[in-house]
Amino acid sequence: MENMLHITRDSLETLGGKIITSVRALGDWVEFVWHVICWTFRRPYRWPLFFDQMEFVGVRSTGIVALTAFFTGAVFALQAGKVYALFNMETLVGATVGLSLTREIAPVFAALMVTARACSAMAAELGSMRVTEQIDALETMAVEPLQYLIAPRVFATTVMVPLLTVLFNFVGIIGAYLVGVGILAIHEGPFMNRLYYMVDSEDIIAGVVKATFFGFLIAVISCYQGYKTKGGAAGVGHSTTRAVVLSSVTILVADYFLTAWILEFIIKTGR
Amino acid sequence: MIEIHNLHKSFDGHEVLKGVNLTIPDGKITVVIGGSGSGKTVFLRHLIGLLKPDFGRVLVDRVNIHALPRQELSEFRKRFGMLFQSAALFDSLDVFENVAFPLIEHRKMRDIDSIRRIVEEKLALVGLSDITHKLPSELSGGMRKRVGLARAIALDPKIILYDEPTTGLDPISTVAIDNLILSMQQRLGVTSVVISHDVDSAFRIADQIAMIADGRIIVSGTPDEVRASEIPAVQHFLTARDVAERGHNP
Numbered sequence: 001m002e003n004m005l006h007i008t009r010d011s012l013e014t015l016g017g018k019i020i021t022s023v024r025a026l027g028d029w030v031e032f033v034w035h036v037i038c039w040t041f042r043r044p045y046r047w048p049l050f051f052d053q054m055e056f057v058g059v060r061s062t063g064i065v066a067l068t069a070f071f072t073g074a075v076f077a078l079q080a081g082k083v084y085a086l087f088n089m090e091t092l093v094g095a096t097v098g099l100s101l102t103r104e105i106a107p108v109f110a111a112l113m114v115t116a117r118a119c120s121a122m123a124a125e126l127g128s129m130r131v132t133e134q135i136d137a138l139e140t141m142a143v144e145p146l147q148y149l150i151a152p153r154v155f156a157t158t159v160m161v162p163l164l165t166v167l168f169n170f171v172g173i174i175g176a177y178l179v180g181v182g183i184l185a186i187h188e189g190p191f192m193n194r195l196y197y198m199v200d201s202e203d204i205i206a207g208v209v210k211a212t213f214f215g216f217l218i219a220v221i222s223c224y225q226g227y228k229t230k231g232g233a234a235g236v237g238h239s240t241t242r243a244v245v246l247s248s249v250t251i252l253v254a255d256y257f258l259t260a261w262i263l264e265f266i267i268k269t270g271r
Numbered sequence: 272m273i274e275i276h277n278l279h280k281s282f283d284g285h286e287v288l289k290g291v292n293l294t295i296p297d298g299k300i301t302v303v304i305g306g307s308g309s310g311k312t313v314f315l316r317h318l319i320g321l322l323k324p325d326f327g328r329v330l331v332d333r334v335n336i337h338a339l340p341r342q343e344l345s346e347f348r349k350r351f352g353m354l355f356q357s358a359a360l361f362d363s364l365d366v367f368e369n370v371a372f373p374l375i376e377h378r379k380m381r382d383i384d385s386i387r388r389i390v391e392e393k394l395a396l397v398g399l400s401d402i403t404h405k406l407p408s409e410l411s412g413g414m415r416k417r418v419g420l421a422r423a424i425a426l427d428p429k430i431i432l433y434d435e436p437t438t439g440l441d442p443i444s445t446v447a448i449d450n451l452i453l454s455m456q457q458r459l460g461v462t463s464v465v466i467s468h469d470v471d472s473a474f475r476i477a478d479q480i481a482m483i484a485d486g487r488i489i490v491s492g493t494p495d496e497v498r499a500s501e502i503p504a505v506q507h508f509l510t511a512r513d514v515a516e517r518g519h520n521p
Contacts, residue, residue, distance in 0.1 A: 035341075042342075137359035140319055140432075141373045141422075142348040144341075 032146075032224050036154055039147035049152040057118045057153075058160030062167060065113050069168040072105060073097055073175030081184040090180075091190035095198035097176035102203040103267075106168035108255055111161055111214035115247040119222035122153050123243035126226025127236035135227070150227065154219040161215030162208045169204065206262045213258055218247040272297050273318060273430070273462070278327035280313055287313045289486035290327070299478035300456050300463040304470065306508065309483050311466040312356075315434055318464060319351050320344050331430070349377060352423030352461075356435040358415040360407040366418050367403035370394060373425045393421040396458070397451055413444035420451060424459065431455060433465040437472050445469070449476050470509055474498070482508065 080093045126149060129135050138145045173195070180186045222243040229239040273295040280288040287310040295301045305311045316322040317329055320336045328335050331350070339347055360369050370390045375381075394400060397417040407415055416436060423431055433452060437445040449472050456463050467473050473480055474494050481491035482505055490500045497505065 132362070133355045133357055133359035134361055136316075136321055137353070137355060137361075139321060139345075140348055140351060140353040141376065141426075142345045143376055144345055 028228075029220075029224055032227070033220050035146050036150050036220065036223075039144055040151040040155055042147065046148065046152060049148070050155055053152045053156030054160055056121075057114060057156045058163060061114055061117050061160070061164055064117055065110055065164045065168055066171045068109055068113055069101075069106070069171035070175040072109060072168075073101060073172030073177075074179045076100065076105075076172075077176035077179040077184070081180060081186065085184075090184060090186045091194050093180045093184070093186055094173075094176060094191040094195035097180075098173055098195045098199040099203060101169050101172045101176075102199055102207045104207070104255070104259070106165045106172060107161075107207045107211035107214060108251055110164040110168045110211060111218055111251045112248060114157065114161055114164065114215070115218050115222070115244060115251070118157070119218050119247055120240055120244050122219070123222045123226035124236055124240045126150075126223060127229035127239040130227065130229040131232055131235060145227070150223045153223055154216065157219035158212060158215040161218075162211040165207055165211035166204075169207065202267050206266050209262065209266065210255065210258045213254060214251050217250050217254060221247045221250060272330075272332065273464070274328075274330040274333075275314075275317075276328045276330070278314070278317060278329065279325045280310075280317070280322065281325055287486055288317075288324070288327075291483070291486070291488055293481055293488050293491060295462065295464055296479065297462050298456070298460050300452065300465060300476050301479040301481065302465045302467055302473040302477040303481045303483055304467055304473050304508070305483035306468060310486050311468075311483055312434055314483060315432055315464065315466045319348060319353060319432060349426060350429045351432060352420075352426070352428035352430070353432040354416065354419045354423050354434065354436055356438055358407070358412075358419035360415060360418055360422070362407050364407075365403065366394070366399075366405050366407070366410070369407070369418060370403075370422045370425055373422065377426060389425070390421075393425055394418070396424065396455075397421045398447070411444075413440050413447065416440070416448060417451070420455070424455065424461075427459070428461065430462045430464070433463065433467075435466055435468070437467065437469050445472060446475075452476050484508075 076097045077093050080096050081090055084090045084092055084096075126135070129149070135145045135149070138148060177191070180191055181188050225239040225243040225246070229235045231238075275291055275293045275295075278288050278291040279286070291310075291314055293301075293303075303311055303314060313322060317324055317337075318331070320329075320339075323337050329337060331347070334347065336344060336347060360366075361372070364372065367387070367390055370393055371386045374386055374389060390403065391400070394403070394417075397420050399414065399417050399421065402410070402414070402418075407418070410418065420431075436448050436452065440448060452463060452465060453476050455461055465473070465476065477494050479491065480494055480497045481488050482497065483489070484504050490497055490502055490505050492500075498509065500506065
């Protein structure tokens, strides 16, 4: 009996310790986000750093995003075309791909691509700067690292992920068009007509709004992981892994809640 | 003057500093010695506000730096220059850009000729020339520390903090860095705080030596006073190197 009580007490202590650690980590993260937001709007504004990061996050991701978008649209059209053919509804392929891309696939995939290509690099670079004392050196030179290193990355990612989403929509629909009209021989007129009819500006806006949230979240998560790196090379590795995993999971979890909110307030027709 | 009062700091329940008290006079070189893990670097990081104490105060020119808001602390740090153990040069910038960094950030200098003149002057002070285009990865450990020092003095600070400046250097480079610390103090009249476990180096450059052990300052005074201390831990630390050398060279 005494042994059981001892085990129960140990388990409760472990659980309590984990809860306290998690709450403390969440508090630390929220404080970090708040400071980043404050420092983003404080002078001096570091426009060259913002533009550098916008190039790194956005411009250099266009190739991989366009490639992913093209084949996503193409394979989606191929699958939808085969299924719709059973019901003689192939003309709906364009509309189906268009709606799926604009509302869900484009923001999620664009954010995942940016996580893989840019946010992992952010976490690794900041982690490496932390363990080699370069971030401390910035502080000792009276330069605020949150403003100099983090704010440009977060701002650039928040701006560029929505733009990449628009690119994803465009290229994805081209992929779907080429497969639908070129390979599945769906008539161009009905294909495009249904696409125009079903996909509204609200759908595109909904996707862009989601992408803006995703961009902010993945940048903040990755920068936080890199900024708080401890230890040497192994620490940098752990931070990078955590940044990619947490960002990817956050995109998918946040997607559900954002979709629920968007269906309630932006796309009221609930198509 | 820097006054440290009853400084306490713990990490994950482990108490590293257990009430450090020390006064660092202006314009002198104060060397804080101690073994590995004694809390020297933690102590140094408190002086510039990189760490916040659990308890106690650090007064720099009578200003409690840990009570300053983040933005004011950032301003206050312009009085300091710090040389890190690893030199902490920005590896994506070359030597010129590293040394010019504080000038561009704080003096808002845009005239490249003026920046170049100051950078070359600072590099000459640390005995370097013709390396402005090199990346930190292309430099030796000693050269990296010199560049780090040139960057630390770019804004003409009143106080320079040195974190283990001679660790990992060969004996010739060690003496060169020691001479550099002395020359910074003599030429610029700065207050220097050096953290070191190198006893020879400490006695060569110090005006004041303090020894930290088990999270407390156990002795402080002039080099002669510290050498004459009868505290066993001090004598053990000062003679350990001789004992080790005798053990290797019977």
